[in-house]
Amino acid sequence: xxxxxxxxxxxxxxxxxxxxxxxxxxxxxxxxxxxxxxxxxxxxxxxxxxxxxxxxxxxxxxxxxxxxxxxxxxxxxxxxxxxxxxxxxxxxxxxxxxxxxxxxxxxxxxxxxxxxxxxxxxxxxxxxxxxxxxxxxxxxxxxxxxxxxxxxxxxxxxxxxxxxxxxxxxxxxxxxxxxxxxxxxxxxxxxxxxxxxxxxxxxxxxxxxxxxxxxxxxxxxxxxxxxxxxxxxxxxxxxxxxxxxxxxxxxxxxxxxxxxxxxxxxxxxxxxxxxxxxxxxxxxxxxxxxxxxxxxxxxxxxxxxxxxxxxxxxxxxxxxxxxxxxxxxxxxxxxxxxxxxxxxxxxxxxxxxxxxxxxxxxxxxxxxxxxxxxxxxxxxxxxxxxxxxxxxxxxxxxxxxxxxxxxxxxxxxxxxxxxxxxxxxxxxxxxxxxxxxxxxxxxxxxxxxxxxxxxxxxxxxxxxxxxxxxxxxxxxxxxxxxxxxxxxxxxxxxxxxxxxxxxxxxxxxxxxxxxxxxxxxxxxxxxxxxxxxxxxxxxxxxxxxxxxxxxxxxxxxxxxxxxxxxxxxxxxxxxxxxxxxxxxxxxxxxxxxxxxxxxxxxxxxxxxxxxxxxxxxxxxxxxxxxxxxxxxxxxxxxxxxxxxxxxxxx
RNA sequence: GCCUCCGUAGUUCAGUCCGGUUAGAAUGACUGCCUCGUAAGCAGUAGGUCGGGAGUUCAAAUCUCCUCGGAGGCUCCA
Numbered sequence: 111x112x113x114x115x116x117x118x119x120x121x122x123x124x125x126x127x128x129x130x131x132x133x134x135x136x137x138x139x140x141x142x143x144x145x146x147x148x149x150x151x152x153x154x155x156x157x158x159x160x161x162x163x164x165x166x167x168x169x170x171x172x173x174x175x176x177x178x179x180x181x182x183x184x185x186x187x188x189x190x191x192x193x194x195x196x197x198x199x200x201x202x203x204x205x206x207x208x209x210x211x212x213x214x215x216x217x218x219x220x221x222x223x224x225x226x227x228x229x230x231x232x233x234x235x236x237x238x239x240x241x242x243x244x245x246x247x248x249x250x251x252x253x254x255x256x257x258x259x260x261x262x263x264x265x266x267x268x269x270x271x272x273x274x275x276x277x278x279x280x281x282x283x284x285x286x287x288x289x290x291x292x293x294x295x296x297x298x299x300x301x302x303x304x305x306x307x308x309x310x311x312x313x314x315x316x317x318x319x320x321x322x323x324x325x326x327x328x329x330x331x332x333x334x335x336x337x338x339x340x341x342x343x344x345x346x347x348x349x350x351x352x353x354x355x356x357x358x359x360x361x362x363x364x365x366x367x368x369x370x371x372x373x374x375x376x377x378x379x380x381x382x383x384x385x386x387x388x389x390x391x392x393x394x395x396x397x398x399x400x401x402x403x404x405x406x407x408x409x410x411x412x413x414x415x416x417x418x419x420x421x422x423x424x425x426x427x428x429x430x431x432x433x434x435x436x437x438x439x440x441x442x443x444x445x446x447x448x449x450x451x452x453x454x455x456x457x458x459x460x461x462x463x464x465x466x467x468x469x470x471x472x473x474x475x476x477x478x479x480x481x482x483x484x485x486x487x488x489x490x491x492x493x494x495x496x497x498x499x500x501x502x503x504x505x506x507x508x509x510x511x512x513x514x515x516x517x518x519x520x521x522x523x524x525x526x527x528x529x530x531x532x533x534x535x536x537x538x539x540x541x542x543x544x545x546x547x548x549x550x551x552x553x554x555x556x557x558x559x560x561x562x563x564x565x566x567x568x569x570x571x572x573x574x575x576x577x578x579x580x581x582x583x584x585x586x587x588x589x590x591x592x593x594x595x596x597x598x599x600x601x602x603x604x605x606x607x608x609x610x611x612x613x614x615x616x617x618x619x620x621x622x623x624x625x626x627x628x629x630x631x632x633x634x635x636x637x638x639x640x641x642x643x644x645x646x647x648x649x650x651x652x653x654x655x656x657x658x659x660x661x662x663x664x665x666x667x668x669x670x671x672x673x674x675x676x677x678x679x680x681x682x683x684x685x686x687x688x689x690x691x692x693x694x695x696x697x698x699x700x701x702x703x704x705x706x707x708x709x710x711x712x713x714x715x716x717x718x719x720x721x722x723x724x725x726x727x728x729x730x731x732x733x734x735x736x737x738x739x740x741x742x743x744x745x746x747x748x749x750x751x752x753x754x755x756x757x758x759x760x
Numbered sequence: 761g762c763c764u765c766c767g768u769a770g771u772u773c774a775g776u777c778c779g780g781u782u783a784g785a786a787u788g789a790c791u792g793c794c795u796c797g798u799a800a801g802c803a804g805u806a807g808g809u810c811g812g813g814a815g816u817u818c819a820a821a822u823c824u825c826c827u828c829g830g831a832g833g834c835u836c837c838a
Binding site: 320480598635636704712716 | 761762763764765771794795796797798799800801811812828829830831832833834835836837838
């Protein structure tokens with residue numbers, strides 16, 4: 111029999127009979143590896159373990175510990191879920207069941223709707239079936255054969271037609287007596303799967319193939335980890351994350367509220383939330399001033415004609431609040447600031463010397479977002495945008511774009527964000543009707559932006575077909591503590607505004623030039639979303655400069671109230687946000703309450719402090735510093751705020 | 761907008777499945793006592809048309825329908 115040489119990841123070479131499967135090799139290397147094996151990477155390509163190897167190859171066994179292996183494990187459980195559902199409700203139409211970040215899901219069309227109360231029943235059935243399963247057996251089928259497996263299931267038929275294009279063979283995988291159309295990627299044996307390593311979590315509606323034009327299916331979500339220990343750890347982490355939820359903390363810390371009488375997606379900022387908002391806004395004003403921006407403010411309403419001119423009507427109309435008809439025409443609430451800024455650009459004759467012109471505003475916009483998408487402060491209908499538009503020539507794009515990226519990185523550094531990456535959204539040249547027809551502009555500006563990202567050495571990925579219709583953009587993606595990914599900041603290049611608004615300037619030779627590029631940017635997102643991120647990122651423990659109450663002074667008893675008031679006056683004079691708690695409660699009680707309010711500096715004053723002109727300081731990390739000289743304290747606090755430090759050190 | 765789930769004092773929750781005394785608790789608020797040294801002193805008082813509306817019933821927080829609001833998904837997006 112012919113032998114083949116297999117090179118393993120550690121560089122060692124083993125000889126096997128030609129036609130051996132990767133799964134057999136895994137068992138040959140070690141029993142444990144054989145059990146944990148999920149997939150094989152042969153010469154860099156992910157393959158099924160049952161694939162026969164017929165020539166000299168490099169082989170890496172992928173186990174449940176690897177990303178691909180974990181996916182295989184989760185996907186195997188998706189098969190099990192479908193099997194359980196099909197046993198319980200045989201006339202259900204099954205569709206697809208991929209692995210996802212912490213588990214998997216499977217989409218079904220049930221003939222009678224199920225409810226979340228059915229999940230334990232399904233879970234029980236899965237555990238009943240599990241011991242009857244072992245290896246996944248691969249088989250091939252033609253489209254006609256495959257369709258027979260799914261009578262009346264138009265979803266599977268659609269997939270079969272698609273996958274069998276060009277006469278390709280379809281593959282089925284079977285374990286126990288459950289078989290499903292599948293391209294592979296499973297655990298080598300279900301015997302290695304622990305019955306308590308997964309949990310069905312919730313139901314959700316999901317459109318077939320992600321399009322709202324298609325029927326809506328019932329999606330069953332599950333979490334799954336190789337061991338119960340890991341599953342429990344994950345569930346615990348989710349519980350912890352819930353404690354940081356900005357909706358919960360926003361209420362507990364009196365930052366914002368909502369009212370049915372006002373309407374959904376319309377938060378009401380309370381004094382403490384407003385303080386944070388104002389601090390962030392002041393920071394932005396300061397930063398933008400240094401960066402050469404000019405600040406404006408524009409009305410929240412405008413006539414319909416403005417938004418027709420900008421093209422937002424009808425293109426963006428369904429995301430705008432409906433028109434208000436008055437005696438002199440129809441008005442709309444603005445959903446964006448750009449049209450106004452373009453008018454500002456146009457309000458006088460511009461020269462090349464004016465460029466780049468940077469116009470900024472914290473503009474209050476209103477967008478009629480679908481009610482189902484609203485969520486706390488993360489998705490709202492009232493948006494306080496940290497907006498600005500940069501009007502520049504093509505040869506200035508690189509510098510301006512780069513400066514905005516630097517500004518964003520600096521902002522994030524100040525706020526202490528680390529969990530983010532840049533996403534460059536490009537046009538799709540094969541889908542041209544979606545985009546403004548300026549192929550050369552698309553290609554050249556995308557190249558400029560890509561270069562800027564590389565030059566700034568930031569982590570970024572590229573996505574084709576995600577650009578706005580008027581130009582490429584860069585979004586900065588951020589992961590919330592609950593694991594959801596959201597866009598935080600955005601920079602967009604626009605080469606349609608110049609046409610819509612006839613933007614132009616006089617060139618050096620006094621010729622009219624219409625090549626005005628607009629950069630839209632919102633580094634600090636909207637106040638609403640940004641503060642939602644901050645609350646969760648800091649778990650409500652804001653840095654001193656942002657804290658709504660920076661200092662609370664607790665008097666040990668009535669006798670020391672006067673001293674407490676005196677130092678409070680001193681703090682207030684220095685523009686600090688300080689208050690006195692002189693209630694005749696125990697010190698423990700007052701400390702507890704101040705801690706719950708996450709006040710960064712809790713000062714206690716009694717006999718010793720009054721006599722020595724000192725304070726006892728309790729910092730947010732629960733450390734107590736006794737006998738701190740008042741002047742020292744004040745100096746350190748002022749410096750900390752000035753430098754926008756994240757932590758307080760005394 | 762669509763799917764699943766949820767809505768009871770300011771807040772967190774019990775009671776809802778299986779309709780039946782004046783709807784409970786904790787915490788917060790208020791009043792009084794306590795004058796207190798670093799995460800909860802003691803006592804009392806007020807606070808709820810059970811999100812809103814309609815229906816079924818002798819009787820509805822509880823069952824049905826509509827509606828408003830919220831959560832998680834889908835689609836969309838800062």
